[in-house]
Amino acid sequence: MVIFGVLRSGLYSLTSVGLALSVGVIGIVNFAHGEFLMLGAYLGYWLFVSYGVDPLLAIPIGAAVLFALGGVVYRVSIQRVLHAPELNQMLLTFGISIFLQNLAVILWTGDPRTAAVSYKARAIALGPFTVGFPQLVVFGLAMALTLGLYAVLGGSRIGKAMRAVAQSRLGASLLGIEVDRIYLLAFGLSTALAGTAGLMITLQLSTSPFIGLLYTLKAFSIIVIAGLGNINGVIYASLVLGLSEAFVEFYVPQGGGWAEGVFFVLILLVLMVRPRGLFR
Amino acid sequence: MNKTGQGVAALLALLALVVAGSLHPVQAQREPIKIGAIIPLTGPSGVSGQAMQKGYQLALDEINRGQGVLGRRVEVLVEDDRGDPPTGSAAFLKLVTRDRVDALIGGLQSSVSIAVASQARQRPILMAWTGAASTLVERLLAEADWFFHYHPWEYHNADSTFGFLRSTGAKTIALAYEDGPFGSGSADASGAFAKNYGLNVIFNEGFKTGSPDLTPLLTKAKASGADALVFVSFDQDVVPMATQARQVAYNPKLILAAPPSWPVGFEKLGAGNYIAGMAVWTAENSHQASRLFVRRYKEKFNEDPTSYWAPLAYTNLITVADAIKRAGSTDLNALVAAMKATEYEGPIGLPLTFKRSIYGKNQGFTKLIAFQWQNGKQVVVWPSEIAGGKLAYPAPYGR
Numbered sequence: 176m177v178i179f180g181v182l183r184s185g186l187y188s189l190t191s192v193g194l195a196l197s198v199g200v201i202g203i204v205n206f207a208h209g210e211f212l213m214l215g216a217y218l219g220y221w222l223f224v225s226y227g228v229d230p231l232l233a234i235p236i237g238a239a240v241l242f243a244l245g246g247v248v249y250r251v252s253i254q255r256v257l258h259a260p261e262l263n264q265m266l267l268t269f270g271i272s273i274f275l276q277n278l279a280v281i282l283w284t285g286d287p288r289t290a291a292v293s294y295k296a297r298a299i300a301l302g303p304f305t306v307g308f309p310q311l312v313v314f315g316l317a318m319a320l321t322l323g324l325y326a327v328l329g330g331s332r333i334g335k336a337m338r339a340v341a342q343s344r345l346g347a348s349l350l351g352i353e354v355d356r357i358y359l360l361a362f363g364l365s366t367a368l369a370g371t372a373g374l375m376i377t378l379q380l381s382t383s384p385f386i387g388l389l390y391t392l393k394a395f396s397i398i399v400i401a402g403l404g405n406i407n408g409v410i411y412a413s414l415v416l417g418l419s420e421a422f423v424e425f426y427v428p429q430g431g432g433w434a435e436g437v438f439f440v441l442i443l444l445v446l447m448v449r450p451r452g453l454f455r
Numbered sequence: 456m457n458k459t460g461q462g463v464a465a466l467l468a469l470l471a472l473v474v475a476g477s478l479h480p481v482q483a484q485r486e487p488i489k490i491g492a493i494i495p496l497t498g499p500s501g502v503s504g505q506a507m508q509k510g511y512q513l514a515l516d517e518i519n520r521g522q523g524v525l526g527r528r529v530e531v532l533v534e535d536d537r538g539d540p541p542t543g544s545a546a547f548l549k550l551v552t553r554d555r556v557d558a559l560i561g562g563l564q565s566s567v568s569i570a571v572a573s574q575a576r577q578r579p580i581l582m583a584w585t586g587a588a589s590t591l592v593e594r595l596l597a598e599a600d601w602f603f604h605y606h607p608w609e610y611h612n613a614d615s616t617f618g619f620l621r622s623t624g625a626k627t628i629a630l631a632y633e634d635g636p637f638g639s640g641s642a643d644a645s646g647a648f649a650k651n652y653g654l655n656v657i658f659n660e661g662f663k664t665g666s667p668d669l670t671p672l673l674t675k676a677k678a679s680g681a682d683a684l685v686f687v688s689f690d691q692d693v694v695p696m697a698t699q700a701r702q703v704a705y706n707p708k709l710i711l712a713a714p715p716s717w718p719v720g721f722e723k724l725g726a727g728n729y730i731a732g733m734a735v736w737t738a739e740n741s742h743q744a745s746r747l748f749v750r751r752y753k754e755k756f757n758e759d760p761t762s763y764w765a766p767l768a769y770t771n772l773i774t775v776a777d778a779i780k781r782a783g784s785t786d787l788n789a790l791v792a793a794m795k796a797t798e799y800e801g802p803i804g805l806p807l808t809f810k811r812s813i814y815g816k817n818q819g820f821t822k823l824i825a826f827q828w829q830n831g832k833q834v835v836v837w838p839s840e841i842a843g844g845k846l847a848y849p850a851p852y853g854r
Contacts, residue, residue: 176671183668224720285501287691287718296701296726307670307702380667381694381718385498389665424671431662431672432634 176425177418178304184410184417185314186375190390191397192321192409193368199404200341200361203253204261206268208394209387210275211366215241215373216382217283223290223377230292230378231312237374238367245366249359257358272387279384289381313375320368321410328406337361341404389435396438400445402452411454416441487530488523488779490772491550492561493571498538500563502690502716503764507561507585508533509756510768513748516755518776525783529776532556536567543567547574557785558583560771563715563764565589565636572596581790583775585767586715588612589640590814597814601787603794605771605819606735608812609640613648615823616713616733619837620683621652623709623848628654629681631672631696633688634661641687641713657681664689670699677705686712694718697726701852708849711825716762722831729850733823735803736763737833739843740824742804749802766802774799774807804841 194208218237222228228236248271256264297308328334339347340357348354372390376382393416400415401408420437424430445453492511495504511531518529532554534546550556551574558581562568568587572595575582582602584592588609596602607615620628630645632638642659649656658679662672673696676684684707686696693712700710711731721727738749738760748769752760760766774797779785782793795817799807805820812818825837827846834844 179668179670179674186667280497280501284505285495285497286505287502287694289694289718289720289724291720291723291725293725295724296698298702298704305702305704307699309698310702376667379695379698381691381720383501383691386665389667420668421671425675429634429661431631431660431666431669434671435663435666 176421178301178306180418180421181414182306182310182314182417183421184413185310185317186372186379187393187397187416188321188410188413189313189317189368189372189375191394191401191413192317192324192406193365193372194391194394195398195401195404195406195409196324196361196368197365198398199406200337201253201257201358202341202404203257203264203362204268204395205365206265206391207248207272207275207387208365208369209389209391210272210279211241211245211369211387212373212376212390213279213382213384213387214244214275215370216376216386217279217288217373218370219374219377220288220290220382223292224288230290230374233374234316234371237370241370241373242363242367244370245363246359248366249362253362254355254358272391276384276387283384285384287381287383290377292378295379307379309375309379313379316371316375317413318410320371324364324368325407333357333360393438396442399442400453402455405452405455408452408454412452415453485527487528488525488785489554489556490529490531490775491546491554491556491559492531492533493536493543493546493550493559493567494533494561494768495538495563495567496533496535498536500538500689500715502719503563503586503762504535506716506760506762506765507563507768509752509760510765510770511560511772513751513755513765514769514772514776517773524776524779531560531772533561536564538564538567540566540570544570544574547571551578551580556580557779558775558790560585560775561768562586565592565640568592569595569636572602575599575602579787581775581787581794583771583794585764585771589636590644591636591640593812593814598816600816601791602815603809603817603819604812604815605767605807607821607823608815608818610644610648610813611821612713612733612823613641613644614651615825616685616711617645617648617652617654619731619733619825620654620685620709620711622837623683623846625682625708626653626655627679627681627683628656629658629676629679629684629707630656630660631658631669631676631684631686631688632661633664633692635664637689637715638664638687645685662688662692664692666692667695668699669695670703673700673705674703677703677707681707683707683709683711686710688712688714690714690716690718693721693727693730694724697721697724697730701726706852710850710852716764722761722828727828728830729827729847729852731825731827731836731846731850732833733825734763734833735820735823736766737824737826737835739826739833739835740802740804741841741843742802744800745802745804747802763803770799770801770803770807773801
């Protein structure tokens, strides 16, 4: 149960860290985050089906394409509502989410599609346990990317600039930091991470235009548990969600039906008991 | 203009009025017969709904290639219910009150059909309904003489499923189902049917459709030690089920899944090999009408039909058009009488007539067939009289 919980937290972490970046640096709650993940999953599917590109090898392509797309979306829409009320920002990203979902339906129909990657069902033995190879890869990748992001934010000039902007937009601009470029970079990174998570969906599951909502909701739950904008807490919060779901599925009768409601309960509990997050 | 000219002009004007007046009834007669279709083109059952739309297109080509019906073209107005009950309900109101359709076809998800059925009870119209296996729909429309149902009900599905499992030699069953109306309805009916066939359901658990990780569920099913896993859910769930069963080394003697359709690319998925399925029809069906349907489908859409919803929808529209023809009008009572007299053998490969079911008045098909994925093909393995291959049992999963 613990192994399953830990492994599923890998995908959750990869999905959430981009959203945490968007909330933490730009201060915008992106409801279309799951749709960027969905586009990454389709990119992975088509690269595999059309050109035989393994989803793992497609990560640089997927990240670059989604980064560019995120940049365009930022310039065309997000940038224009940065000073608008939060409700307007939410409505805009919600609109982008619906637009992208319906665009996917028009382009690729509603059919779930699965890429028959040769190792999709492979398992490896860890002592007395067997674990899914793709899940293990995704967990490793999620940890590497999240820790890499911590390192960038903590040690590089760009990272320090992002943290400065996150703390005070005005203060950062007075120090000569180009706030708008930092926002553009942060939003592009956020969508690139969502796209990478989407490629990992291609590796493990099937994709359809409707997969985004579930991951958006879970990512929200994780960033609430971590504390809004707290990128450092995302791994721990993902573990809390993954382990809680696995626990419910294993030990609660008819737990498979209850498990998908765990994130709602966690959001509720955290907001009532410790609104600033468990890991802040 | 002189008097002769004025006379000619007046005559021409009069003639024009007469011609216009006499044309009006002819045009009215040539108004197309409108049939409304409520199907999910998007959403979780979008694959099945799109297959249905293709089935309708094939049927429509055939119907309109000749004289149409009663000398009128047939037009199908398709509404996408998105698998969403309020959208389905709104589609019903639009088709019946604004478009004034002569009959309704389609229907796939039970939840949507429940919403549509509630509306239909207030505004009776000929409903030739393909999908919805839940008996909630059957009970809602139990007294509706104008409701004709093509797909087997969930108890027919359960009867066929456990009849097939009995034939394999399996004794114990693990049942995993999505906890919406589709899966839970089937699960509710399963216990009694399993008992009828001497089978014992020793594991029974629901899950949410769309769950990315089914490993805890599969591990629990594995621990039950049941001979066969019966997995009742939608197409998006069969990929995680098939791959994660391999990952947790869950190798029962048989895995039987029953999604309404299978995901695109499933035939290439190694982990899907030897998984069995229940269906109204498969493309491997050897019936002559089925082969003809498959050929025409390939010619028109340049792809193989992979879902039974395409021939079922084709059958749906063809039989409704035929009933209108035999009724000689679109009057509801005449249509109901004509539908009741339907005798049709088409691509499904089984004769279609409408008889009483447990609650409903007009039930079409009552049997499913079983197939097994073998090297990317759905090989029919049961019933033996139409089987195109042998069931691999115990299935060599993981070997």
